[in-house]
Amino acid sequence: MSEIKVDTLTGKTTANDITVTVGATATQSLEQGLAKAWGEFDGSAGTISYGDSFNCASLTDNGTSDYSSARTNNMGNALYPVLGTAGKTTTGERNFNVPDGQFANTTSTFRMQITTSDGVLASDQATFISFGSLGDLA
Numbered sequence: 001m002s003e004i005k006v007d008t009l010t011g012k013t014t015a016n017d018i019t020v021t022v023g024a025t026a027t028q029s030l031e032q033g034l035a036k037a038w039g040e041f042d043g044s045a046g047t048i049s050y051g052d053s054f055n056c057a058s059l060t061d062n063g064t065s066d067y068s069s070a071r072t073n074n075m076g077n078a079l080y081p082v083l084g085t086a087g088k089t090t091t092g093e094r095n096f097n098v099p100d101g102q103f104a105n106t107t108s109t110f111r112m113q114i115t116t117s118d119g120v121l122a123s124d125q126a127t128f129i130s131f132g133s134l135g136d137l138a
Helices: none
Strands: 019-022 026-029 037-041 050-054 056-063 066-071 082-087 095-097 109-115 128-133
Touching: 037 056, 037 066, 050 056, 066 128, 082 095, 082 109, 109 128
Parallel strands: none
Antiparallel strands: 019 026, 037 050, 037 128, 056 066, 066 109, 082 128, 095 109
């Protein structure tokens, strides 16, 4: 068994590009494969705040089941994916949505809305909301 202990990894050719080989031939860029931001919060709380988060500067309540998350460090562009889940223990299913068009992502923030199974903003807010952002940092 081997163990490597370091404080910093730096790519040899390009400082922020480290390739990890998986199996015999598959490779993965270490930087590309990491979540750039993530967070968890209770949408039913009177004043919302992160229970835990990474690279998240602030959380805004835009109204019932409608939230915005701002980054500490901006994304490289506004074309990054956001993945999320939402749940409530006492009622039916909740869906995590990143609305497009009117509320398009920016490099510093994205908007999330929690809906019922028929696509309507949930009037009874989810108790567990979590998300992650992937892509390149600025």
